[in-house]
Amino acid sequence: MLEFIKRNGSFIGFLFMEVLALVAINLGDFNEIWTILGFIGALLLIPYLVFFFDKRERLSLLLFSIPLVLYSVFISFSRFSFANYNWFTIIISLIGGLSFFFAGASLKKCKTFNIETALLIFFGALAFITTISFIVTFANYGFFYRGLSSSNVIYYDGEMFSLYSLSLWVSQITNANMMNSDFAIMYALVLSSCLPGLLFISPKMHLKRFVLFAIFGGLGLLIILLSPKYYAIAIFVLAMLFAIYVRFAKPNRVGRIVLNTIALVTLVVFAIVFLIFLLNSQSSPSFNGIKSFIQNNTILNFLFNENGFAQTFKPVLDFTSTNYGFQNGGWLGFLFGSTQSYGGTGSFIFDVMTEGGFFALVSIIVFVVFTYISLQRYLKKNKDSMHVKIIIICFLATFFVFSLINYQSFPYMTVNYYVSFATFPITLVALFFIGYTFTTKKDYPEIVFEDESVSSKKQENITGEVTNSNDDANPTNSDTSSGVDISILDEIEEENIDEK
Amino acid sequence: MKNKHLFTLASILAITLSLTSCVKTYNINDYNHVGVENFKLNRFREKDITPIKKVETILESTQYFNGVHSDNFNDLGNLNYYSDLDNNSPNGYGVQFGPTNKITNKEKSFADTGILSRLFDGYTFCDGGGVYRRIQIDADEELGGFNMKLPKELDITRSAGSNFANDYFAINMRGATNFSDSGAHWLKPAVIDFSFDFYTRTETGEYEMHSFIVEDVEIKADAGDRHYSDEDNAYVFLGFYADVLNDHIKSRIVGIGFHFDVVNNPTSIDVDDPDYNPEVDVDEFDPSMHEFNLFLYEYFLPFQTWY
Numbered sequence: 004m005l006e007f008i009k010r011n012g013s014f015i016g017f018l019f020m021e022v023l024a025l026v027a028i029n030l031g032d033f034n035e036i037w038t039i040l041g042f043i044g045a046l047l048l049i050p051y052l053v054f055f056f057d058k059r060e061r062l063s064l065l066l067f068s069i070p071l072v073l074y075s076v077f078i079s080f081s082r083f084s085f086a087n088y089n090w091f092t093i094i095i096s097l098i099g100g101l102s103f104f105f106a107g108a109s110l111k112k113c114k115t116f117n118i119e120t121a122l123l124i125f126f127g128a129l130a131f132i133t134t135i136s137f138i139v140t141f142a143n144y145g146f147f148y149r150g151l152s153s154s155n156v157i158y159y160d161g162e163m164f165s166l167y168s169l170s171l172w173v174s175q176i177t178n179a180n181m182m183n184s185d186f187a188i189m190y191a192l193v194l195s196s197c198l199p200g201l202l203f204i205s206p207k208m209h210l211k212r213f214v215l216f217a218i219f220g221g222l223g224l225l226i227i228l229l230s231p232k233y234y235a236i237a238i239f240v241l242a243m244l245f246a247i248y249v250r251f252a253k254p255n256r257v258g259r260i261v262l263n264t265i266a267l268v269t270l271v272v273f274a275i276v277f278l279i280f281l282l283n284s285q286s287s288p289s290f291n292g293i294k295s296f297i298q299n300n301t302i303l304n305f306l307f308n309e310n311g312f313a314q315t316f317k318p319v320l321d322f323t324s325t326n327y328g329f330q331n332g333g334w335l336g337f338l339f340g341s342t343q344s345y346g347g348t349g350s351f352i353f354d355v356m357t358e359g360g361f362f363a364l365v366s367i368i369v370f371v372v373f374t375y376i377s378l379q380r381y382l383k384k385n386k387d388s389m390h391v392k393i394i395i396i397c398f399l400a401t402f403f404v405f406s407l408i409n410y411q412s413f414p415y416m417t418v419n420y421y422v423s424f425a426t427f428p429i430t431l432v433a434l435f436f437i438g439y440t441f442t443t444k445k446d447y448p449e450i451v452f453e454d455e456s457v458s459s460k461k462q463e464n465i466t467g468e469v470t471n472s473n474d475d476a477n478p479t480n481s482d483t484s485s486g487v488d489i490s491i492l493d494e495i496e497e498e499n500i501d502e503k
Numbered sequence: 504m505k506n507k508h509l510f511t512l513a514s515i516l517a518i519t520l521s522l523t524s525c526v527k528t529y530n531i532n533d534y535n536h537v538g539v540e541n542f543k544l545n546r547f548r549e550k551d552i553t554p555i556k557k558v559e560t561i562l563e564s565t566q567y568f569n570g571v572h573s574d575n576f577n578d579l580g581n582l583n584y585y586s587d588l589d590n591n592s593p594n595g596y597g598v599q600f601g602p603t604n605k606i607t608n609k610e611k612s613f614a615d616t617g618i619l620s621r622l623f624d625g626y627t628f629c630d631g632g633g634v635y636r637r638i639q640i641d642a643d644e645e646l647g648g649f650n651m652k653l654p655k656e657l658d659i660t661r662s663a664g665s666n667f668a669n670d671y672f673a674i675n676m677r678g679a680t681n682f683s684d685s686g687a688h689w690l691k692p693a694v695i696d697f698s699f700d701f702y703t704r705t706e707t708g709e710y711e712m713h714s715f716i717v718e719d720v721e722i723k724a725d726a727g728d729r730h731y732s733d734e735d736n737a738y739v740f741l742g743f744y745a746d747v748l749n750d751h752i753k754s755r756i757v758g759i760g761f762h763f764d765v766v767n768n769p770t771s772i773d774v775d776d777p778d779y780n781p782e783v784d785v786d787e788f789d790p791s792m793h794e795f796n797l798f799l800y801e802y803f804l805p806f807q808t809w810y
Contacts, residue, residue, distance in 0.1 A: 143526045155528045160607060160614035161624025163535075163635060166528060 107438025194223025648762025673742025702758030
């Protein structure tokens, strides 16, 4: 088995990079096929979990993954799934996220796997599909179409669609479908998270990777600006500010405490607000006391009944809890998910709530908290290049924040096609990177087999340098950080020079 | 070498751009005014094509069918509104005529024809969507009716005789006035000359119009929900089989249209109407103040090969 891994490690790593690219492009919306590919890749990577992890590290990885496993189980075996999916889809939904998570964690131990190449391939694929789709969109609707023409509509198959909510998405080779523009812009926003990483790349020393990340991120930002979508811009600015802080202020103890306090307060406030919303949306007379108390207080009434946010999310809680009676689950529906979709709640939190119920919601929140802690350790301790760390963190942050306030589970306007957050392609990629960035509190010794060094040297000859542990500011080490992709580009350029 | 890359990039861009067509956008208020008082605002007033030559052919009564006043002409003419045509039947039966026979099932490009795609969406009747379901045309000589360039061309001569059962042109529509909703169906039926228009190109690239006219069809104005009985029906399902065109049109059809002339405007109230209620104030009725329009719901086109 060990022989097999040594011989094929780089191949499996490469295979998984292709899976990431295919998942990102997602042509034809064949989520299931890409998920199965990811599952096969994860199966091939199991030996890494077995042989290359320290016992204690593996244990802590398994502990880390418990909320994710629970979430996957609750969301796959929910009342919603049994009512709407067949067994195949349920299994896909169960294994999808877990496969990508564990594949990410395993590939970290693969010496021939280069995370920067993986990032370039993923963002390249994402840039490809997003740019083509938005070229089609802008060719049809014009630049700034979302901002300039709020009263403009188009007609398709007799139905009227507000231009404000539209993008065209090339989901088939010959056809561009009308997509909810919030959904399409999520792709562009995720793409733009390449840009904060540029602060950590020296264009003089690593021109090629600088240009590639600049192109991918620049395309994403350009699309957001040309559409335009204001809170996508706001999220991008926040990510950029975070990168500037890390780059120039050098994270210290005080900064970390402030950041952690903000995160903790946000979580506590979220929990309290959620609880009040929950109680306020119950129809049972035993909750009338608290409901009338809220209604009689002007400020509370505004916070929990009158504003747009409350009016959007209160019905969702009504829907999943007792308000709809026991035919839709009642408290059973609240705990284990409703049998029907609410029709797009606008936030992944509430989507998870309607699909998987309260337990799935708690699981994913715990998982997000774990991820937050793990990412902090990753930023502090991991030997990856700074720009890789920042790009991964910004990617995860922008994706989860945007999904929190605007996840559209019905991406297409003319096709009734439901995309669960659990099987959504970008979620799978995010889980892959969460797995990859998993870092324990203590450092465990790296497990290196004797033959490993020999085989990795062979790899060097084929694919270039393997390790990528250095700082860009250090010119002596800079060459060692070039990845597979970069070295190939070098060769191509040398050939070009020869031709001339 | 660099030029080669540039060329590839330019080609990809050019191909991507050429795949798309510029979508027509409308203001949200165009043709979407609700209420009788806004009746005139909803008249469809856009024309794609200005023909240089017009040829008119009057169809004989054996050449067309009318779903209301069936003369046993053929199967389509005998359709029963209640059970066969109406996909919005309150009892939930019917053969889903509109959704199964709409042209977009065969040619998806008809869905992308702007507001006129309302004519190809399979909604054969008003389903409660009101103004959002119909195209409203009037009898104005210049601006009345509609015409449009087709997203694909139709060669009627090629497939004559084949697949006969589906090869027809038909429109489902109903009459309407801006007389108040409650009283409109007491009006006596209007008498109308309908004209199906087809456009071909001349050798110099200009448009030639071929009108096929169905004369003296009676149509009632707005019966509201009463169309569920076959005898008392404001809807007209009017059409003809495609081979009628064979003798007249020799080149490809590149555009279609529809317009009408009012032969006899409804000028008096039908006191024999079973729903007539003399207690309701009908003093407001003044024929000169009101106009007769058509609400077009669905245009059925042949399922032949489109080019």
